[in-house]
Each structure stands twice: as C-alpha cells, then as structure tokens.
Amino acid sequence: MRLLIYSLAILGITAMTSVTPPAAAQQSYSGGLVVADHPVAAQAGLEVLEQGGNAVDAAVATSFCLSVVRPYSCGIGGGGFMIVNLPAHNGAPKVTTALNYRETAPRSVQPDHFEKLGDSLASRFTGHAVAIPGTVAGLLSVLDQFGSLDRAAVLAPAIRAAEQGFAADAHYVETAHELVEWLEESPGRTTTHPFLWKRMLREGRVTEGDTIKLPEQARALRLIAEQGADAFYKGEIADAIIKTVQEYGGVMTPADLTSYKPSQVKPLRGDFRGLTILTMPPPSSGGIAILQMAGLLERVEQRENTTLGKLRHNSGKYVHLVAEAMKHAFADRAEWLGDAAFVSVPVDHLLSDAYLDSLAKTISLDQTKPPEAYGTSLAAVDDSGTSHFCVVDQWGGAVSCTETINLEFGSRLAVEEFGFFLNNEMDDFTTISGVANAFGLKQSDLNLPAPGKRPLSSMTPILAINDAGEAQLLVGASGGPRIITSTFQTLLNAIVFKMNAQDAVAAPRFHHQWRPNVLSLEEQWAPGDGQGIASLEDMRAFMEGISEWDALHRTLESAGHKTGPIKLVGAVQFARKQADGWTGAADPRKGGAAAGR
Ligand code: GLY
Numbered sequence: 001m002r003l004l005i006y007s008l009a010i011l012g013i014t015a016m017t018s019v020t021p022p023a024a025a026q027q028s029y030s031g032g033l034v035v036a037d038h039p040v041a042a043q044a045g046l047e048v049l050e051q052g053g054n055a056v057d058a059a060v061a062t063s064f065c066l067s068v069v070r071p072y073s074c075g076i077g078g079g080g081f082m083i084v085n086l087p088a089h090n091g092a093p094k095v096t097t098a099l100n101y102r103e104t105a106p107r108s109v110q111p112d113h114f115e116k117l118g119d120s121l122a123s124r125f126t127g128h129a130v131a132i133p134g135t136v137a138g139l140l141s142v143l144d145q146f147g148s149l150d151r152a153a154v155l156a157p158a159i160r161a162a163e164q165g166f167a168a169d170a171h172y173v174e175t176a177h178e179l180v181e182w183l184e185e186s187p188g189r190t191t192t193h194p195f196l197w198k199r200m201l202r203e204g205r206v207t208e209g210d211t212i213k214l215p216e217q218a219r220a221l222r223l224i225a226e227q228g229a230d231a232f233y234k235g236e237i238a239d240a241i242i243k244t245v246q247e248y249g250g251v252m253t254p255a256d257l258t259s260y261k262p263s264q265v266k267p268l269r270g271d272f273r274g275l276t277i278l279t280m281p282p283p284s285s286g287g288i289a290i291l292q293m294a295g296l297l298e299r300v301e302q303r304e305n306t307t308l309g310k311l312r313h314n315s316g317k318y319v320h321l322v323a324e325a326m327k328h329a330f331a332d333r334a335e336w337l338g339d340a341a342f343v344s345v346p347v348d349h350l351l352s353d354a355y356l357d358s359l360a361k362t363i364s365l366d367q368t369k370p371p372e373a374y375g376t377s378l379a380a381v382d383d384s385g386t387s388h389f390c391v392v393d394q395w396g397g398a399v400s401c402t403e404t405i406n407l408e409f410g411s412r413l414a415v416e417e418f419g420f421f422l423n424n425e426m427d428d429f430t431t432i433s434g435v436a437n438a439f440g441l442k443q444s445d446l447n448l449p450a451p452g453k454r455p456l457s458s459m460t461p462i463l464a465i466n467d468a469g470e471a472q473l474l475v476g477a478s479g480g481p482r483i484i485t486s487t488f489q490t491l492l493n494a495i496v497f498k499m500n501a502q503d504a505v506a507a508p509r510f511h512h513q514w515r516p517n518v519l520s521l522e523e524q525w526a527p528g529d530g531q532g533i534a535s536l537e538d539m540r541a542f543m544e545g546i547s548e549w550d551a552l553h554r555t556l557e558s559a560g561h562k563t564g565p566i567k568l569v570g571a572v573q574f575a576r577k578q579a580d581g582w583t584g585a586a587d588p589r590k591g592g593a594a595a596g597r
Helices: 002-010 039-050 055-069 113-117 135-146 151-164 170-185 194-200 215-227 235-247 254-258 286-304 316-336 353-361 482-496 501-506 536-558
Strands: 032-036 079-086 095-101 263-265 268-272 275-279 387-393 398-404 462-465 471-478 519-522 563-566 571-578 581-586 593-596
Touching: 032 039, 032 055, 032 571, 032 581, 039 055, 039 151, 039 387, 039 593, 055 079, 055 135, 055 151, 055 215, 055 387, 055 398, 079 135, 079 275, 079 462, 095 135, 095 275, 135 151, 151 215, 170 194, 215 235, 235 254, 268 286, 275 286, 286 316, 286 353, 286 482, 316 482, 316 519, 316 536, 387 571, 398 462, 398 471, 471 482, 482 501, 482 571, 501 571, 501 581, 536 563
Parallel strands: 519 563
Antiparallel strands: 032 387, 032 593, 079 095, 079 398, 095 263, 268 275, 275 462, 387 398, 387 471, 462 471, 471 571, 571 581, 581 593
C-alpha cells in the first residue's frame, strides 16, 4: 500500500499544496503573559503578575520555579542570559538592558587545563565540568535593580513546587530514560550518582504522573529568600557545592564562588523586517548568528528581486537558502567567537554591510558548497538541557530569558544536601584545540578556558521592539546550537510566513551547523507509515505528505546537500503582540504552556 502511494506520489499524481498555514485565532492577553517550557513555571510567573509584579518579578519567579520543575534543563546550579525592556513606569525610568549571568571558569583553570588532564571528556561528567554558577547572582541582581516585589514573594511559587512536588511529564520521563541508559552504560555509575538514580529516576522506574519532590532545594531557596545571594555563594550551600565538585575531582574553591559577578551589558541590536532585534552579545554566539543569517537572506532577496515569503514554506528551495545562511553563520561562530571580556571578537565586522554583502554574493540559489567556502576562515579548524521563557506584564514590560546547566542534568553531579544539579558548562569551551564539544561544535582557540572566562554559548534570547521602543515579540529556545537555528526559523515563520504563534513554533524544522556537513531534518517532518488512515481526506493528506517529502529530498540532493534525520531541532518559547493583546506558544516538543491574564 505504502509503495503504491509512494509511486503515485513521485509520478506527480498528487497535488502540492502551496499555501502558508492560515493564522488561526489564538487566545490573547492584555494583562500579562508568561510562556515557559513547563506549565507550573508559567503559572508561577503569572501568579506574580497577578500580585502586581512587573515582568522582571515574574521572570525571576519563573526561573526559580524552572530550577525545580525542569531540574535537568536549568536551575540554580547553572547560568543564563536575559534581555529586559521596561517602559518608564511609576517614576522609574525606561530600561533596556541585557544580563549576562553565564557561568565562569574557576580561577585556577588555564587554557591547557583539559590538555594537561589528557581527557577531553573531563569537561562533561566530572568535577572539572562544573563552572561557577551564575543564576542566583544574576536573578537577584536583576530583581534588586528592576523588580518591584521582594525575594520572598518571587521565590514563593518555586519553594511550594519543591515542597509539594510536581508531576513528571512526558518530557521528564523521556529524559529520564536517556539518563538511565547513560547510568547503565558504565558499571558503578548508579552508585556514584545516587541522587540522580534514586531520587530523580526512581531507579529507572519513574513514570508519567509520579510526584517528584525536592525538599532539599526548597531549603536552599528559603535560605536565598531570607539572606540573598550570599546564602548561595557563601555558607552552607557554597560549602556543599565545593564538597561535591572536589569529591568528583574538580578544582573549584570557595574563593571562586565568592568572586562570581554577573554583568550587565548593552543588548546587541539589529534590524529584522521592520523591527529592531535586541539580543545577547558574546559570549552568546546566537545574537551575532541570527543577525548574520537575517542580513544574508535579505541580501539574497534584494539580489534576486524577490522575497522569501514567495517560496513555499519548508520547500526544498527555501530550506536550501536558509541552510546556506546557517552554514555561513556557524562557520564564523567556529572561527571568531569567544568571551569578548577576554578576547577580541570582531562583532562590528561580522555584522557590517560590506562583510555581509561579500558573503551573500557567494550564496547560490540552487547549489551548496564544501565547508571551506563558508564564513572567513584564517585557517581551517582541525578538524538538553537549557530552557527559554518569555514574560510580558500589563505595562508592556518584557523579559526574554534563556538559562542552562548545559547537557541534561548538567554534570550529573547533584549537590545532594540542597537538591540541585551542577552545570557542565566547561564543555562549552574549546577544551582541547580542534576537539569538538558534546554538540559536535568545533570552536577556535579564542574559546579556550581562562580564569574567570565565560564559555561561548548558543543561548539566544531575543526581544524585538518597534520604533517607539515597545516590545513586540519575544523568542528563544533550548537545544545547544539548535537554539540558534530553531529561534531563527520561528522568527521567519512568524514574520515572513505570517504564521500564528502556535504554528510558528510547531512547524517542522531543520538544522545546519556547517560542520559536520549535514543538513538535519526533523523526524516529525517525514510522512508516517500510513497507519491509521480512516478517510479519503486522511489518504489525501498522507499522499501529499509523501509527495512533498520526496520533492524536498530531490531539491536538496540536487543542490548537493547531504541530509539526515534529527529527532528535534530545539524547543522554542514565543510571544507576540497583536492588536488585541499578546499571544504566546510553548513548544509542543517539550510540553510547556502559555499562561496569561
Ligand atoms: N550550554 C549550551 C549553550 O550555552 O550553548
């Protein structure tokens, strides 16, 4: 049957659809909106908005709650980036700023740290993997400066979730299964990681609906509510962090923790089809990459005297063109980017008209090129964790924030006394020259570790404003380098293809990170096996799916792309202002929610 349908389809007997999905009506909110990748965290932010809190109060509440309910994605053992845009309100001036609370390398870590250890994997699952966490310092700094509620109020929902527990959802269980496989890969791991094995995975038996409680983390959060950031960076919690890191071989000291400081910087700015994008400068690589990709595609449109929107969404020609922009941006990421506080990053050059003009000229409409033809390489490189949320308040204040502990459950090392996991952000450095990190990203020596340096990140919180400086759109994702490509595709879906929030987030996605030289297509894109066809309508849709899939592959193959399947390209959270209020969508790939009033 499947073969017959397939044959009919490639003979062109089925019609190709050529329309962008229609923008269906979606619930809109004028009194505030929170979109997070867990419904309990979205609700925590909403609760704070309902108490009269502003977007910063709600963002801090959402983040602390995510630390509890998405303990494998982000949390107080990790770090993040936040873009804030608040209108003048109640005598307080307008605020437009970016918070960098990315983790830093311990002070004794030199560029050859991992080379000397002789183990590039030490940056993943040992004490050497752990960078100084920045989340608590970052959140409390932004709350102190721009929030309106006190610590107790914004931490209350997270403390409640940790004490009363939350239900393991499908995403939790799926992640748990991957971790069970990892623990069972190597004898003894279940014994060396007892908190992960027993508490979080229930010895491999965790199922959907199980209640997960974290009373130890509730105690940490109470201490933070009472004493502020010092409770985390000094005293009992700090002692427990150092004990854990050193027990697993790491070199972090108490002085590393007490000297941690978040930094506040000017957001990176760029134009995107009538809006001004505010995003994160280095050590985020995503801000530069998104602005480069947008600039390249606009130049190709001008050269060809057409618009991307005239192509069919996710058709072969469209995927090819966007992938070409991705390849240039990721080639430059690999060559030029690192922590700008330590190394010189040519941000202005990478985003200059002259440079983007020169790259855009190399983009062919129908042929891809070998990796050496992308970006500007001085020398060839030798060759799920993370959570994004969006908050808007009743006054138009907005926060777009991405946080991470890097891989799922970070270093997998728990600070057991306080019920949270430590990041493995050291793996985002170039640990050994020319060696790829866990995401297959090869990065230049500009990203080697150094005392107090922050590793390059793909986290890309975006907040787009209009000419009056008012927030119009918030977006970002989790997924390592797929953060950049999933965020960019969601922007294109919403702005160029005019999809509503839900469709813009849910549409199938693709990913190219230059090296490896593979164009990955999400598995959900492929037509199914035809099981469950119950009507003529189902049959028609199924055949159209096969026909489109086949046409896509033929176009990409003839353009010279090597394609491959990928389970997911990121998990995106998105919010957008419309005439009657804000609409938002959490990615169905992770199971979050939009909660508004
Ligand atoms: N840890 C993932 C990233 O920051 O890119």
